[in-house]
Amino acid sequence: MNSDTRWLNDHEQEVWRAFRELLWGFESAMDRQLLRDSDLSGVEYSVLASLSEADDGVMRARDIAQQLDWERSRLSHLLKRMEARGLVERVTCATDARGFNISMTSAGWDAIRQAAPGHVTFVRENVFDPLSEAEREALLSATTKMQQSIRNAGLWGNTGRSA
Amino acid sequence: MNSDTRWLNDHEQEVWRAFRELLWGFESAMDRQLLRDSDLSGVEYSVLASLSEADDGVMRARDIAQQLDWERSRLSHLLKRMEARGLVERVTCATDARGFNISMTSAGWDAIRQAAPGHVTFVRENVFDPLSEAEREALLSATTKMQQSIRNAGLWGNTGRSA
DNA sequence: ATCGTTTTGTTGACACGTCAATCATGCAAC
DNA sequence: GTTGCATGATTGACGTGTCAACAAAACGAT
Structure with missing residues (x-):
């Protein structure tokens, strides 16, 4: 992988630079819109959105992590902060003493319901419409x-x- | 932006989900490759790459931030860590007593030279080739x-x- | 039953990003 | 020249992510 590296030509550089810029900028724009219109961060929204798709707003932490393809510790840290903000609750699990059921509070429901339209509109206007x-x-x-x-x-x- | 929200249909959901997954996964895969093969993080690589494009490996901090479209404080924090690691040096600027010239050390040159082929290969193999x-x-x-x-x-x- | 392994989740250290505050310098207007 | 504002950069607080270490329960084999 040394002198036989296939470097990028000018046009490839252009494609790559545009893609790379979007890569970092899109996420941060989405977070910014979310934070501006709803006081939820992008990651908080992800968790609440997952929960809202479960019947009763309750999921095992493990399943959330799997669905989002996140590390457990990442989720754990975030849930601690979200619990402190009153968006979710940790409930001990009846069938598995190791596990926790994560349950959305009514404040969590309110937050996601309030944030969803703006988020979808962001996606529609900046991905599909253009x-x-x-x-x-x-x-x-x-x-x-x-x-x-x-x-x-x-x-x-x-x-x-x-x- | 309430009941007239244009929600996503199934096919749009699919496109959106694929794009979203790539959005977070691509960056982290790139960082992983870089860290694995060269002991540089993605952001460190970005800074060193910018510096390497300047004639002598020296740039004003302001210009680096502008080129990468970063906040000044972000760059400042990173430069502190990079200076501690010996990759760059802060040099007071002769023409503007507020500013700093950021200069790549020889360790910085070594690092970027060593990392570049693997990085380009990653881009070639995972963006252009497929x-x-x-x-x-x-x-x-x-x-x-x-x-x-x-x-x-x-x-x-x-x-x-x-x- | 007990041993070893896997699963589930937490914690702490640290890298990284944003935001708001701060500070010194340059600079323009008067 | 001093007043006022813009510019260049740093700092600290805090949210966030990764990694490695940990603890406890579950499970499977014997």
């Missing part, structure tokens, strides 16, 4: 392929292990 | 349009102000 149908399809196939390639390289996800 | 020419073009136009849209919405970059 793109042609062909571009949307290309975006899907391109992202899928890149992800698959990274997976094959063993570099995807939480430190390799599925966690 | 995509068709049409997909590469669509990726460029799609990312450009999304970014432009976010800019128009006033949500791009460091807290709005150009910093």
Whole structure:
């Protein structure tokens, strides 16, 4: 991987730079919109959105982590802060004394209900509206392929292990 | 923005989910590769790459921040760590007593020279190789349009102000 | 039953980012 | 030249992520 490195030509540089810029900027723009309109951070929104898809707003911590493809410790740290903010509650689990059921409080429900429309609108206005149908399809196939390639390289996800 | 929210249909959900997954996963995979092969974090690499493009490996901190579109404080914190690691040095600036010249040490040069091939190879293998020419073009136009849209919405970059 | 392993989750140390406050310098207006 | 504002950079508080170490319960084999 030394002198036979296939460096990027000018046009590739341009594509790469645009993609890279979007990569860091999109997330932070989304967080900014969320924080501005709803006082929820992006990660908090993710957790609440997962919970809201469960029937009663209750999930095992393990399942949330798996669904979001997060490390357990990451979730644990966040839940501690969210519990302190009154968005969720940890409830000991009846069927497994190790586990916890994470339950959305009514404040959590309020927060996600209030935040969702603005979030969806952000996605619609900044992803779907600006793109042609062909571009949307290309975006899907391109992202899928890149992800698959990274997976094959063993570099995807939480430190390799599925966690 | 309430009951007239245009929610996502199933296919849009699929596109969005794939894009979102890539958004967080790509960066972290890139960081992982870099850390594994070169003991540099992604942000450290960015700074060193910027510096390496200046003739002598010296830039004003302000210019680095501008080029990377970072907040000054972010750069300042990072430079403190990088200086502690011996990758760069802060040198007082002759022409402006407020400013600092950031200068790459020889250890910094070594690090970036050692890391660059693996990084470029990562990009080549996980972005360009898996995509068709049409997909590469669509990726460029799609990312450009999304970014432009976010800019128009006033949500791009460091807290709005150009910093 | 007990031993070893896996699963579930927490904790602490540290890297990293944002925000608001601070401080000194440059600079322009008067 | 001093007043006022913009610029360059740092700091501290705090939210966030990773990693490694840990503890306790569950489970599977014997």
